[in-house]
Amino acid sequence: MEYTEKHVLALKELLYKMADDQLILGHRNSEWTGLGPILEEDIAFSSMAQDKIGQAQALYEILHELGEGEPDTVAFMRNAEQFHCCHLVEIPIGEYDFSLLRHFLFDRAEQIRFDMLAQSxxxxxxxxxxxxxxxxxxxxxxxxxxxxxxxxGGAESHGRMQDTLNSCFPMALGIFEPGPYEAELIEAGIFPGELALRNKWIEAIRPVIESAGLRLPDQFDDTSAYGGRYGSHTEYLQPLLDEMTEVFRIDPAAEW
Amino acid sequence: MVSTRDTRHLHPEIWDALQEVLDPEIPTLSIVDLGIVTGVSTPAEDAVEVKLTPTFSGCPALKIMEQLVEDRLKQAGWRNVKVYTSFDVAWNSNMISEAGLTALHKHGLAPPPRHDGYIELDVLSDVPCPLCGSRNTTMKTPFGPTLCRSMHYCNHCSNAFESFKPVS
Incomplete structure (x- = not known):
């Protein structure tokens, strides 16, 4: 079908939130470089950071082809309220159990999102x-x-994983905050929508959580971490952006 | 633009030149054997366009490879060279040629096993040691010094080694 103006707006909104999630979580993952609990984990989080920032760049490139700014400008010259990322990706890396569960909950959702979008x-x-x-x-x-x-693992390990899952899970539900154009995305066959994604995600994570001996919280409609898709963020995003863009802003036209 | 397999015979001199462009991180491996050249065309008499596909979207070597291709083709006499990246053909590790697998081995890397699109931990772990050939090896982590490598240990010759990851 021929896209209308509203379909293009919907598409851009989807691309922005995906790219912003990847960029911000990529940056957070990179904060483990040099600090991982073991060398292999240091390298794993650094590699995943590189993947995510590469993916963000490819998505910003598509936005650029749709008439938005250059990828570097879009990534480095916006303020927090212009970002569409969800709260989950903004939170500081914390302890390893938080970073691991965030990585698990987010990447399981991304895997399903990419599967769906492969048919876009x-x-x-x-x-x-x-x-x-x-x-x-x-x-x-x-x-x-x-x-x-x-x-x-042992009692301490198990206990920390369950406690962190309990606090991380409502934040992860913010990934699926419906955007302003869900109906348009579905109608145009661009993306089946956040609700469909969330339902598939719960089905996918449940068996892994259970085989880990953990219990999945059952408040699937918790909206406490909503807002990110509309520019309302946690207190942690702006300081992250200030740090991430500090060098770029000294000379935005510099050739690297 | 026509796909790789259809254009080799049309522009053998261009493909010969590209064959000499090596992966900056694996200097035994040609980018043609790596399978990332997905299109070659000559839109005008002195103009050539080359299309590359990334092995990983975050691969920092890609920009360098674009430049190496441009330099090599200019050296071969093409005045108007355009090199660009496209995702229209998604790279997977089965696109590495037989010569490419040998080149990886020569660089000390275990080549990726051929796969049918289904990659799980057992596929990743079943890698023969590139140093002694033993299959008695253990994967330590699927992430390595570059995005395309995993890290392994050979229980037979007690050496650590790296493998080029299978990607579907």
């Missing part, structure tokens, strides 16, 4: 989604292994 009617997005699927596979595999190991 918007071919440039379908193409990158097919590429990202191969990459996210490794992230999900990594998260699953550690969630199971630590969930089934």
């Amino acid at each position: 009617s918007f071919e440039p997005l379908a193409q990158v989604a097919r590429k990202f699927r191969g990459e996210i596979k490794y992230h999900v595999m990594h998260a699953d292994v550690w969630v199971k190991q630590l969930g089934k």
Whole structure:
């Protein structure tokens, strides 16, 4: 079908939130570089950071082709209220159990999102989604292994995983905050919508959580972490942006 | 633009030049054997366009490879060279040629196993040691010094080694 103006707005909104999630979580993951609890985890989070920032760049590139600014400008020259990321990705890395569960909950959702988008009617997005699927596979595999190991670990390990899951889960529901154009995305065959994604995500994470000996919280309609998709963020986003863009802002026209 | 497989015979001199462009991180491996050249065309008499596809979207070597292709083709006499990246053909590790697998091995990396699109931990872990050939190896982590490598340990010759990851 021919896209209307509203379909294009819907598409841009979807691309912005995906790209912003990837950029911000990519930045957070990179904060583990040099600090991982073991060398392999240091490298894993650094590699996942690189993947996510690469994916963000590809999405900003599609936005640029749709008439938005240059990828670097869009990534580095906006303030917090112009970002569409969800709250989950903004939170500081905290302890390893938080970063791991955030990685698990977020990447499981991204994997399903990319699967859905591989069939998108918007071919440039379908193409990158097919590429990202191969990459996210490794992230999900990594998260699953550690969630199971630590969930089934000793009493302290198990207890920390369950406590963190309980606090992380409502934040993760913010990923699925419906955007302003859900009906248009569904109608145009661009994306089946956040609600459909959330339902598939719960089905996908439940068996992993249970095989880790953990219990999935059952408040699926908690909206306490909503707002990110509309520019309302946690107190942690602006300081992250200030740090991330500090060098870029000294000379935005510099050649690297 | 026509796909790789259809254009080799049309522009053999261009493909020969591209064959000499090596992966900056794996200097035994040609970008043609790596499978990332997905299109070559000559829109005008002195103009050539080359399309590349990334192995990983965050691969920092891609920009360098674009520049290397441009330099090599200009050196071959093409005045108007355009090199660009497109996701229209998504790279997967089965696109590495037989010569490419040998080149990886020569660089000390275990080549990725051929796959049918289904990659799980057992596929990743079943990698023969590139140093002694033993299959008695353990994957330590699917993430390595570059996005395309995983890290392994050989229980037979007691060496750590890296593998080029299978990607679907």
